[in-house]
Amino acid sequence: MKDLVRIRDLSVRFYTYEGVVHAIDDLDLDIKQGETLGIVGETGSGKSMTALAILRLIPYPGKIESGSIVFCDKDSGGELELLKLKEDRMRAIRGNKISMVFQEPGAALNPVFTIGDQISEVFLLHRRQELGRQAKQRVDSLLSDGNGLAAGLKRPFWLWQSRLYSKIAEGPHPLEPRFLSHLPLFRRLLWRLKDEAGLLTVDMLKDVEIPDAARVAAHYPHELSGGMKQRAVIAMALACSPKLLIADEPTTSLDVTIQAQMLELFRRIKADKGASVIFVTHNLGVASEVCDRLAVMYAGRLCEVANVEEIFLHPSHPYTKALLNAVPIPGKELQTIPGALADALNPPSGCRFHPRCPSAMPMCQQERPKLKEIGKDHMVACYLF
Amino acid sequence: MARQLVRNPLSLLGIIIVVVFVIIATFAPLIAPPPEGHLNHYMIPRDGYSATPQPPSEEHIFGTTQGQYDIFYGVIWGTRSAFQVGLIVIGIVLVIGIVLGSLAGYFGGFVDEVIMRITDVFMAFPGLILAMAIVAVLGPSLRSVMIALTVVAWPSYARLIRGDILQVREEDFIEASRGLGASSMRVIIRHALPNAIYPTLVMASLDIGAIVLAAAALSFLGLGAPEGYADWGQLTSFARNWIVGPPLNPFKYWYAVTIPGLFILFFVLGWNLLGDAFRDILDPRLARR
Numbered sequence: 144m145k146d147l148v149r150i151r152d153l154s155v156r157f158y159t160y161e162g163v164v165h166a167i168d169d170l171d172l173d174i175k176q177g178e179t180l181g182i183v184g185e186t187g188s189g190k191s192m193t194a195l196a197i198l199r200l201i202p203y204p205g206k207i208e209s210g211s212i213v214f215c216d217k218d219s220g221g222e223l224e225l226l227k228l229k230e231d232r233m234r235a236i237r238g239n240k241i242s243m244v245f246q247e248p249g250a251a252l253n254p255v256f257t258i259g260d261q262i263s264e265v266f267l268l269h270r271r272q273e274l275g276r277q278a279k280q281r282v283d284s285l286l287s288d289g290n291g292l293a294a295g296l297k298r299p300f301w302l303w304q305s306r307l308y309s310k311i312a313e314g315p316h317p318l319e320p321r322f323l324s325h326l327p328l329f330r331r332l333l334w335r336l337k338d339e340a341g342l343l344t345v346d347m348l349k350d351v352e353i354p355d356a357a358r359v360a361a362h363y364p365h366e367l368s369g370g371m372k373q374r375a376v377i378a379m380a381l382a383c384s385p386k387l388l389i390a391d392e393p394t395t396s397l398d399v400t401i402q403a404q405m406l407e408l409f410r411r412i413k414a415d416k417g418a419s420v421i422f423v424t425h426n427l428g429v430a431s432e433v434c435d436r437l438a439v440m441y442a443g444r445l446c447e448v449a450n451v452e453e454i455f456l457h458p459s460h461p462y463t464k465a466l467l468n469a470v471p472i473p474g475k476e477l478q479t480i481p482g483a484l485a486d487a488l489n490p491p492s493g494c495r496f497h498p499r500c501p502s503a504m505p506m507c508q509q510e511r512p513k514l515k516e517i518g519k520d521h522m523v524a525c526y527l528f
Numbered sequence: 529m530a531r532q533l534v535r536n537p538l539s540l541l542g543i544i545i546v547v548v549f550v551i552i553a554t555f556a557p558l559i560a561p562p563p564e565g566h567l568n569h570y571m572i573p574r575d576g577y578s579a580t581p582q583p584p585s586e587e588h589i590f591g592t593t594q595g596q597y598d599i600f601y602g603v604i605w606g607t608r609s610a611f612q613v614g615l616i617v618i619g620i621v622l623v624i625g626i627v628l629g630s631l632a633g634y635f636g637g638f639v640d641e642v643i644m645r646i647t648d649v650f651m652a653f654p655g656l657i658l659a660m661a662i663v664a665v666l667g668p669s670l671r672s673v674m675i676a677l678t679v680v681a682w683p684s685y686a687r688l689i690r691g692d693i694l695q696v697r698e699e700d701f702i703e704a705s706r707g708l709g710a711s712s713m714r715v716i717i718r719h720a721l722p723n724a725i726y727p728t729l730v731m732a733s734l735d736i737g738a739i740v741l742a743a744a745a746l747s748f749l750g751l752g753a754p755e756g757y758a759d760w761g762q763l764t765s766f767a768r769n770w771i772v773g774p775p776l777n778p779f780k781y782w783y784a785v786t787i788p789g790l791f792i793l794f795f796v797l798g799w800n801l802l803g804d805a806f807r808d809i810l811d812p813r814l815a816r817r
Contacts, residue, residue: 198707203636231711238708245707250700255722264718265708379708 146215147387147419148174148197153210155192155201155443164487166192166205168443171514174387179413179420181434181451183427183466185484189443190423194389197421198237199225216240216386239269242380246392248372252364258375259360262347263340265382270343271336275311278335282308304335311336343382351378351408370401374408381412388412389421394429406432427470431455436520439463442485442495445514449521459523461500494525502527532809539808542801545794553607560604570605570758572597581770581784591783593766597756599783603791605758609670610795613743614736617677622732624678625685626721632686633693633724634716644690647683655680656742663751670753673743681739688731692724699723726810734803737796744792760795763788 150172157164167189174180182190195201197212212225214236225233245251253261266274282305289298310319323333341360348356351374364372373393380388390409394402410433413420424430430437430451437454439447439462447460458464468478482499485491491498497507506526514522533539552559562569575588576596584591590599632643650658659676666672696702697720705719740760746752747761748768755762764785773780 200703200706202703234709234711236709237706238710243704243707245700245704247700251704253701253705253719253723256718264705264710268709268714376704379704 146173147176149213154208157205162488178435181422181430181437184440188440239383241387242385243389244380244393248376262344266340274336274339275308277339279308347378391423539805545798560601572602593784606760610740614740621681624682629686629689633690650683696723730807737799760788
């Protein structure tokens with residue numbers, strides 16, 4: 144299968160007062176078209192940072208130090224080097240081609256706007272031309288159907304609206320409507336765009352299986368349950384049918400029954416829209432449910448990448464093994480990984496896992512192991528192989 | 529919100545006071561009609577040139593102050609100047625404070641450093657003294673008083689809004705809207721500000737009274753409106769020599785200082801009560817039962 148995103152030698156560093164934190168260190172990772180890639184690892188292993196780096200949203204004082212992230216998309220002209228794009232072109236990609244679902248659905252929604260408003264905003268940002276076209280059709284049908292005195296009086300107004308909307312439909316940044324949208328009174332001329340976005344929003348909410356979507360769209364976030372909020376957030380992320388959906392621990396804050404529903408929803412959406420999904424999680428059970436491939440990360444580096452069955456049946460990296468051992472099984476004592484997560488300020492030399500590794504060798508301390516292919520699509524970074 | 533405002537007796541009192549002042553200011557030409565042929569309605573008509581204040585009479589119901597200025601006319605039209613000073617200064621201060629504060633808070637780093645160091649410079653001087661210095665440079669007039677008070681007041685607003693934006697900026701929904709492709713301007717105006725602006729609005733409503741008080745203080749010191757302009761501060765400054773009457777009758781000229789003083793007092797009290805009420809309503813954590 145073809146690659147959708149190709150990450151090469153990605154390094155992300157945080158320049159803090161205490162020193163430089165290597166959040167991601169020379170990461171190579173491919174995301175194929177239509178697959179679900181799981182990224183698993185402990186807290187602080189760089190899973191979320193990898194996700195944010197793809198969108199170029201690394202928070203201050205972090206910086207993408209080096210590397211390349213290539214996004215392959217026919218619609219936007221073949222291969223795009225995301226790290227070299229100008230900020231406004233990057234904005235056109237965020238939420239449109241690549242979008243993200245955050246961990247805490249309550250916090251990812253703005254408390255002062257309704258769900259509908261917030262989802263419409265995505266359409267207004269990225270689908271202006273389509274909205275303009277539809278709004279123009281609506282005004283034109285009013286123009287051709289309207290009879291009587293009231294319609295006669297409104298006619299000049301409709302003609303003006305029609306002209307404005309056709310301009311919006313033609314170009315990405317037409318001058319006249321853009322100027323008018325900044326003027327308090329004239330802004331109201333463009334209300335049909337919002338209406339059209341509202342219709343799309345209700346469709347979108349239906350798509351994520353929200354019952355009574357039109358009513359829910361008028362609700363504020365605090366009026367909805369956690370599961371509903373997460374559905375709304377997913378609807379927002381899927382609004383523009385992105386090629387890549389990044390889900391950063393989307394089920395962590397939900398209870399188990401809702402988790403199961405969400406996983407079902409993710410699977411269905413992927414099948415429907417053919418999008419690739421990056422699923423960041425620390426729950427191996429969840430990962431085994433939804434993912435096609437898994438990438439295991441430790442302290443900012445990749446340990447092992449393989450298909451899900453391969454990882455669960457033949458874990459090769461000592462860290463992957465330890466991680467699988469640490470899954471709680473009822474009735475048995477919980478196996479932990481000895482030692483603490485590597486200090487991000489002063490990471491261990493060589494392989495970063497060597498202080499905690501049961502099969503560490505002298506050379507593990509000296510040099511960093513390279514990713515090696517040990518089976519079909521199975522890469523491991525360890526000297527044991 | 530309206531019901532909450534009316535339910536609390538103190539906030540109801542605040543509303544009544546402010547509404548009464550609004551009515552006075554609006555209908556000033558009817559309450560205290562300017563004499564025929566009077567060119568500038570804000571100049572208080574005078575009835576002679578004697579320095580000694582005259583007690584309330586049928587012709588001058590609140591009496592006249594030093595220089596025979598009619599106190600009734602002065603306080604009624606002075607309400608208009610008070611609103612002018614309070615609302616215009618607060619309006620400009622809010623615009624400057626919100627723009628600079630949200631830029632500093634949202635972008636952080638160098639922008640924040642520069643804007644905050646500028647506010648430091650302004651806040652290093654005692655407010656009233658800086659205002660006096662500015663008025664002295666610009667020349668005494670109501671306009672210079674407004675400029676001076678704006679210069680003194682904006683830094684604390686910029687700081688307040690910056691702090692709140694800093695807090696909101698870390699929320700996930702800001703990150704989420706950036707992740708959906710919104711530009712920085714859009715994120716600030718649509719997502720950050722609506723969640724951060726309430727404390728500032730509360731402070732603004734509390735400060736309207738404080739700013740009118742400061743303007744009155746400047747006028748009292750002779751740094752305000754030109755002589756004879758309807759302005760509460762100036763009326764009190766006319767009464768400066770007449771606060772205590774002759775030895776046997778110390779309250780002889782009470783009207784000269786008390787009446788303009790009461791107008792200032794109620795104006796400030798009204799806005800303070802209103803501001804407190806806004807705070808209680810907008811910030812549920814501070815709700816008092």
